[in-house]
Amino acid sequence: MTEHNSSELTTSTGGQQLETFPDPGVPEHKLRMADKDPKAAKRAERQTVVLFAISILGTIGMIVAFFVFRLEGTTESTRNANLAVGLGLFFALMGIGLAAVHWAKTLMSDHEHVDERHPQRGSDDVREAAIAELKAGAEDSGIARRPLLKGAVVTALALFPLTIAVPLVSSVGGDWDISKFKHTIWKRGTRLAIDPNGRLIKAADVTIGSVVHVIPDVPEEERRSHEWITEKAKAVVLLVRLDPADLKESEERKTWSHEGIVAYSKICTHVGCPVALYEQQTHHLLCPCHQSTFDVADGAKVVFGPAKRPLPQLPIAVDDEGYLIAQDDFDEPVGPSYWGRLK
């Protein structure tokens, strides 16, 4: 089964050198063990049968395991059942797979076949015929002679998708009121509560160096409502008490803290992950998603990473009973930047 590709060879007259080497053709076929030795063929057949048998046992094993291993709601029992059933499935599948491939490789004919290829392009005749058909069709439709009709069909087809797109797009974004980005549920006088149990926080109970994850104090039923998760996604705050000597504060924000206690939005100004890792020694807050690092002692300014802006600060105070309260909502939108953030 050799085939020389002589078309690409250029020979000059007089038996001189070729410009390129000739294709030596398909290499000589090599016989396998099973082709030469009936014993080897018999052995390969036996091996294939054993592999199929493994699959049969695997299927039986899986069904047995499925009924024997009961789920008791513990990770332990779930793991065991998972392992037993999964291994049964593995043997059931692998047995068939290996058997089929082994059969093909050892026993099925492995003589090379050669198929001719043909260029993808249609021949000139076919092309001409195709064009003639199209021309005839266009002629029959009369589209070339009736430009008004052409314009009408194109316009109608181009416009009709709007019947689906307009209702879909106008409804899919809810009320489209993006001004909601600018406000959270923090209000003047909202008490600070511990996340997630909702206990109120007394300023006196916050020791220097400690960090508290804070949510606004709202009634229990509000925290169990559907809207809560969206409000919480903007309102979470991180509260830290520093030695007032370590705290660098700008003039206008001197009144926003209380005896070294500062509260910052927990939503990263990069892409919005919760900035949850606090390093007591350095006063650094680290976002575990992309490692933006903020210095709590210095207005939560960015000291490293992909965020640009400091975390927004929640102005806090203490009420008559000694509980920490918000003075007001944040004075800027929390979370990631967006086009109209400052508008």
Added chain:
Amino acid sequence: MTTTQAPKPVAATADYLDQRTGISHAVKGFARKVFPDHWSFLLGEVALYSFVVLLISGVFLTMFFVPSMGLVEYHGPLSSMSGQLMSEAFASTLKLSFEVRGGLLMRQIHHWAALLFMASIVTHMMRVFFTGAFRKPRELNWMVGFVLMILGLLAGFTGYSLPDDVLSGNGLRITDGVVKSIPVIGSYLSYFIFGGEFPGEDIIPRLFTLHILVVPALILALIGLHLLFVVLHKHTQYPGGGRTNNNVVGFPLFPVYVAKAGGFFFIVFGVIALMGATMAINNVWNYGPYDPSPVGAGAQPDWYMLFLEGSLRLMPGQPEFVIAGWTLSLNVLIPAVVIPGLLFTFLAVYPFVEAAVTKDKREHHVLDRPRNVPVRTGLGVAFLTAFIILALAGSNDLIATHFHLSINSITWVFRFAFFLAPVAAFWITKRICLGLQRKDRELVLHGHETGRIVRFANGEYIEVHKPLDEQERWLRVGYEANRPLEIAPREDARGVRRKGYAFDRQLQKLSGFFFEDRVEPVTPAELAAAHSHGEHDQLDSSDSAAQLDPVRDATGHGVVTDEHKH
């Protein structure tokens, strides 16, 4: 129909079908269709089969999963979650894992199959790229495959987010942040996706519909198109004796590939089942239901999303600007949109760039050995290097904790490496390819070293070299080295400047970048010269052999072939 050997019921069924469908035409055309054999052709098969596994396990999961963000209090068997408020999506994922028998296995099989699906798509693309299988007539099928890869990413992303756990919820939050950074329409796009503010109540049902209907339907349709093209074009083949651009050498579909490819489906499924049985993945009960407040340290996305995560991590924060009151977050836009956009554009357009710089209009069905196209191979390795550095940067926190390094310095190293390493990788790969080509020339010209030293009567020692047999030689000489484009001059004979010269000149420069450095295959004349040379002029051979070589590399030493002994 010949029914001499077929049993009666089979013959009757075949006759029934053929009278109604003419199926005998298809059977005649396809049953013994020839496919070439190579292990690397299995990569695409792995992708196809893991997609089938995804469909099978996915159907199982949809029977129990509840795509709803409605809140429920958990009262299932898992004591650690007892009484906790969670979405129905999360609760049903717990139910799937702990109460539905075989449910955890199907979840884990589904997740592992998804990782394998993307891995096999990427390695299959690498095979196609490095062997030049994307050349005419397969450029369109490359595009189909490219879109399939993007859809695979989309399928993975939408599925990953469905259980509504802390990890996937934070993934969605990052998505929201990235979307908001898009100028002008970003905020509205965020509302478009979430049906209002993040996270809202719509995102899980929306992702569910995309994940189980829209994306898989598109993937299925495009897989059909992808395979249709394979049948239409016939499969490419690796170079070798008797394999030309006008034929395909291999084994018939029936029975060899029915058994091999059919069996391989069970092997792929089997391996995924073994992974699902023994390797835990995405234990969402350890993370808990999504809550905007907590986040785990060391959290990683699935591997195919790591490059995006790494890109976000590497970007310094400075380039966020406020222009006339409008905020432009280039610190998010560049790593999350521009960089991936550039990487994907490179992949999508590469076949067309190569077609332009070669001006090669012929069909190619014999694959390239990667060494024979050094610049393409170098570009591919450079691309992979950039991708891998971004993926590593996506794990910089784990690298820091495992190797006790500062995360800041790792980030700085990766920031530089992202720009420098691909250039170095390109250069090194290109040099390696050229070196391998020269080694091929040397082997063809002078044969294999045998290690046998012969002493001549005059006292001279030589090592005997064994010439290559014709199959081995053909593998090393049966290629064409592309040359830089030649273009028409700027002015014609009458001194009139022609249009389009500037563009042609740029194309020529690009073509020069691709093909300026090249190693031509050995010609019969060169081989003959090398032989006669060894016979008559051994001592002087190194200089003259170098002159024969078009790239002037010294391949010749004082060598003799077996003929010398006569």
